[in-house]
Amino acid sequence: MRELRREHMLNALLAAALFAVPLWAYLVDEPFLITLATRVAILAMAGVGLNLALGLGGMVSFGHAVYFGLGGYCAGVLAHHAFNATPVLMGLDGTNQMLVIWLVAMALSGLLAAMIGALSLRTSGIFFIMITLAFAQMFFYFALSWPAYGGEDGLPIYVRNVFPGLNTMRPWNMFVIAFVMLMLVLALFAMIRASRFGAALMAIRQNADRVAAVGISPFGVKLAGFVISGMITGLAGAMMADLTRFVSPSMMAWQMSGELIVIIILGGTGRLFGPVVGAAILVGFEVIFGGLTEHWKFWLGLVLLSVVLFARGGFIGLLAGKERHG
Amino acid sequence: MTTALARLEGLEVFYGASQALFGVDLEIGPGQAVALLGRNGMGKTTTIRTLCRMQPLYRGKVWFDGRDITALPSFRAARLGIGLVPEGRRCFASLTVTENLIAAARPGPWTLARVQDFFPRLAERADQTAATLSGGEQQMLAIGRALMTNPRLLVLDEATEGLAPVIRREIWTAIGELKRAGLSLLVVDKTLSELLPLADSCVILERGQSVWHGTPTDLSPEVEQRYLGL
Structure with missing residues (x-):
């Protein structure tokens, strides 16, 4: 229980x-730091x-980048059509409203x-990992060869999409939106x-047969969890596209799936x-060590290796103890 | 025939090429407690797994509440009202006691509060992971988890095995209370001195076949010696 309380305090x-770091950056007018915090969120x-x-x-989905990328493309494609005043398909117009884009991104993801x-949840272990990776790569190559939306070059979002009552072009406002959504x-x-x-x-992770014996369909529960998971990642993708004002096939690449697992x-x-700590470490490494050496991922790899070998509960586990609750 | 809550007809089960059940017949009436007896390796657990639809069968039929459930997956059989307390407890080790219980919850009279009232130890250990419980507490949790599914038939496979005598007594008292509450029971256990007074009828398995049916009073020393090695 003590560890549980410690984790609650750590989370707070x-x-x-x-919230405080970008707030300080806002007060001292350091927009780069605010954008960095938004990226972390x-x-x-x-x-x-x-x-x-x-x-x-x-x-262990090794293809979650597909939802991240799909969310990104929802934002990019809808904004692209809204900007050019052309229909997306069958008379449906694009939009530059973030809330609408998020709903579309979540629904499609x-x-x-x-x-x-x-299809993939009928398998497990290495087969599940490979099938999810294969699906993500299929969509990655599709996006790569889709000239209507920039293909390999990606698709710029010329003007950041709008949010009711907030000027999203201001870094602080964009951060607040991302923070609240997080x-x-x-x-x-x-x-x-x-x-x-x-x-x-959680019980299915341990033994699906035992879960079935208490009247729960393991497949149904896993599928529902997988869908909710994809929707959240899709929403994040739409927001990331708006933050960077750019969407490209690399959002769907296997490296992105790997980064999410690393986080x-x-x-x-x-x-x-x-994920908050993981994202902060990843972005921190990229900014701090990325400026010093182009091989910054080597050092990140060493940290990852140390965590896997010596701190199985990650940094939260290291600071708050073994209990998974919190 | 039609009054039985659960009925197994001529079960034949294979594990790969080797046959485990050669024809098992069994009937459990509403509110009845049936003792499934037999020496080790005679097919008791396989019979239970087949009843719970966790084991595919080659021939035979499984009926529950007048419905043929032979083709149903195990989670659907459980939803109809077959609650299993598996051999070796098999709680979800990294989940807390409460999580183990709520994961199994289905609507009915057995709620979290009632299960915790039935086994106060589970209320005391609510936030502990199942892995940190004693064997007896894990057994209470396994029974509590099965009760949370609000079963009409509770299947107990070696529920008191490996427990200290005091805890074993507690578990038998709990099983007795469940029977008095009207729950149908199918019980496999080696402690015949506790099991037989509770049972309304007995079925003995010998080499994968049901070879003897009767009441506990019909169980003669000859039968016990021949089939149970007592």
């Missing part, structure tokens, strides 16, 4: 730090999505996750984990604020 501290959100599938359900999950997604994760559905999802392992698999 992390949330406060994630959005990557963390994508990580929370994967954490639901991987951390709670034990589904959920649909794609349902289709991929329905907190909402974290609250959803905590609610799911405390629910009967979450308990079943979770670094922070602590299944831990509520694990």
